[in-house]
Amino acid sequence: MTPVALDPHLHAPARLQIATVLANVSSAEFAKLREITAVSDSVLSKHLAALVEAGYIRLTKTPLDGRQRTWASFTRAGRKAFAAHMRALQALVASAEQAVAAQ
């Protein structure tokens, strides 16, 4: 059977959540990502930095309500990587279900 290629950069649950959000919106603010992932500021910063390093997201600073806010958005590579990762996860689950059905 062909190995399914999962993406190591998207493996961590919080990164998968970040990617899920960014796959459905144009951009998301740091505080909203923190609320959804339920991690601390420093942990979220590390995950975002790792995704930037991988070339999957870009970060921009925008003034809003008199404060600088960080916004994250997917790059084209990030969008493609997330779609491939989702396909890999689905294939993994489907193959396990087929194996159970065959028994």
Place this chain on the structure above:
Amino acid sequence: MNRETMSPADARAALDKVGMTRTQMAAICNCPPWRHAAFGLIFAVLIGSISISGTAQVIGTAVVLVLTGLLVAHDRVRYGVFVNGYRRGATLPLTLTYVGVMIVLVVTAMFMRLNGFTLLSKLALAAIALALATAVSVKWSRVFRRELEGRP
């Protein structure tokens, strides 16, 4: 990483997490009625001003730009996300249909202006734009949230 480092159960758990995140987002992106009406108002101002006169169109366009900026700023503060109306997905056919309808309304407004229609008929056209844009905003939001929740 390859499949040997993740069990099917872990993969299932990851997919469940994705589903939960999407449901969470659907709840976040639930706009109040006034937000839909505000979207409708922007198009009513645009269509109405085009139908009245060239000067009204210039003023109307400026008002539309300011209102759009305020709405985008509100959405960014209130929801913490920005969603492009032209995003790919289940909402795109609705967006493109709406753009087509708006082009027809703009052409109609120009026609009314050039042919001296009464102010009442022009206001009626603006009211139609208000109703259509508000309805499309409501529908768009529903389709978007349904897509996020994975409902057909």
